[in-house]
Amino acid sequence: MSKLQKNAYGGQAVIEGVMFGGKKMMVTAIRRKDQSIEYFQSSRRSNRVLTALKKIPFLRGIAAIIEASANGTQHLNFSSERYDVHPNEDDVIKEEKKESKLSLILGVATIGVLSFLFGKVLFTLIPVFLANLTRPIFASDLAQVVIESFFKLLLLLGYIYAISQTPLIKRVFQYHGAEHKVINAYENNQELTVESVQAQSRLHYRCGSSFILFTVVVGMFVYLLVPTDPLWLRVVNRLALIPVVLGLSFEVLQLTNKVRHVPVLRFLGYPGLWLQLLTTKEPKDDQVEVAIASFQELLRIENEGKSVTGGEQVS
Template identity: 75%
Template sequence: MSTEKKPAYGGQAVVEGVMFGGKHHYVTAIRRKDDSIEFFHLPRKGNPILAKLKKIPFLRGIIAILEASANGTKHLNFSTDRFDVDPGDDSKVASERKESKLTMILGVAAAGILSFLFGKFIFTLIPVFLAESTRFIFKSDFSQIMVEGAFKLILLLAYIYFISLTPLIKRVFQYHGAEHKVINCYENDMPLTVENVQKQSRLHYRCGSSFILFTVIVGVFVYMLVPTDPLWLRVVNRVALIPVVLGISFEVLQLTNSLRNVPILKALGLPGLWLQLLTTKEPDNKQVEVAIESFEELMRMEKETQMSKEQIV
C-alpha cells in the first residue's frame, strides 16, 4: 500500500445509487429505469464560520453531522424522484410533481436536519421511559443507566433489522456496501474495476453506522455523570446531553479510524464494524458499476477544480 496520505472521501447510499463527497464537490450517480446512469452534481459551498467550527474538537462532529444530514437529503431527494421514472417522462413528471408544504417552507436541507434531530430525540427518550418502568427491579442509578443502554441498543438493532427486510431498503444497503467497497479499493491503491472493487470488504471504520453505535456506548458513560431520578430531570439531562454525546462519539469514530491499522488497538472499532453487517449488504456488479461511476465522476470534477485554482494562482 502507498505510504502517501490520501484524502478522506465520504459517501452515502441513496435509492438506486451512491453519493460521494470531496473537497469541492458532491456527486450522486443513480441507475435509471432504462438502465442508464445519471449524475447529480452539487458544489461544496465554503462557509468561513463553519470551517473554523469544524476545526474545534468535539464541536466539529456536531457541525459535520448536521451538514451531512442537510446535504444528504438533497441527494436522496434526487434519487427518489428519478430512479423509477423513465427518462423520456422526466419533463412530464417534473411539471406534475408538486413539492410538499414542509419542503417549500423549510427547504430540503432544513427538513433533513429536522429529520435527523427528531430521530435522535426518539431513540434517546424512549429507552429512558422503558428503563424507568423497570425501576422497581433496577433501583440504582448505575443499573438504570445500563438498562437504558440495553434498551437503546435493542431498539437500534431491531429497527435496522426490520427495515432491512423491505426490498427497497435492502437495495439501499447493497449500495451502501458498494460505497464502502469503492472507498476501500481506492484507499488500497487498486484500479477501480468491478473485479477489484468486489474483492474489497463492505465494511469501513469511518462509516456513519459505526458512529450511531458509538453514541449508544458513549451515552452510557456520559449519563453516569448525571442523576436518573426524578424522571423529569432525567429527561432534561438526556436532551441537554445530546450534543455532548454526538461530539464525543464523533471523536471516538475518528480515533478508531486512525488506529485501524494498529494491532490490538484496531479492535476498538470492531463494534461499529459488527453493526455494519446489518447496515450493508453485498452488492451485485451493476450496483458496483454505479458506485465506481459516482466516485470517478467526483475525482474528475475535483481534478478540474484543482487545476483551475492552480491556473489562477
C-alpha cells in the same frame, strides 16, 4: 500514491445509487429505469459558523453532522425523484416542477437536519421511559443507565433489522456495501473495476453506522455522571447531553479510524464494524458499477477544478 497521501472521501447510499463527497464537491450516480446512469452534482454547502466549528475538537462532530444532513438530503431527494422515472417522461416532469430551485434545496436541507434531530430525540427518550419502568427492581443509577443503554441498543438493532427486510431498504444497504467497497479499493490502491472492487470488504471504519453505535456506548458513560431520578430531570439531562454525546462519539470514531492499522488497537473499531453487518449487504455487479461511476465522476470533477454553484443533472 500512498494511503497517507490520499484524500479522505466519504459517501452515502441513496435510492438506486451512491453519493460521494470530496472537499468541495458532491456527486450522486443512480441507475435509471432504462438502465442508464444519471448524475447529480453540487458544491458542498456550508457557512462561516459551521466552518469555524469544524476546526474545534468535540464541536466539529456536531457541525459535520448538520452539514452532512443538509447536503446529503438534497442528493437523497434527487435519487428518490428520478430513479423510477423513465427518460421518456423527463419533459413532463420538468413541466410539472414549479418550485424555485433555491427554495427546494433549502427546504430539503432543513427537513434533513430536522429529521435527524427528531430521530435522535426519539431514540434517546424511549429507552429512558422503558428503563424507568424497571426502577422498582433496579433502583440504582448504575443499573438504570446500563438498562437504558441496553434498551437503546435493542431498539437500534431491532429498527435496523426491521427496515432491512423491506426490498427498497435492502437495495439501499447493498448500495451502502458498494460504496464501502469502492472507498476500500481506492484507499488500498486497487483498480476501480467491478472485479477489483467486489474483492474488497463491505465494511469501513469511518462509516456512519459505527458512529451511531458509538453514541450508545459513549452515552452510557456520559450518563453515569448525572442522576437518573427524578424522571423529569433525567429527561432534561438526556436532551441537554445530546450534543455532548454526539461530539464525543465523533471523536471516538475519528480515533478508531486513525488506529485501525495498529494491530493492538484496531479492535476498538470492531463494534462499529459488527453493526455494519446489518447496515450493509453484498452488492451486485451492476450496483458496484454505479458506485464506481459516481466516485470516478467526483474524481474527474475535482481534478478539473470544476465549480458548481447549485445542483446540476448530467445524463
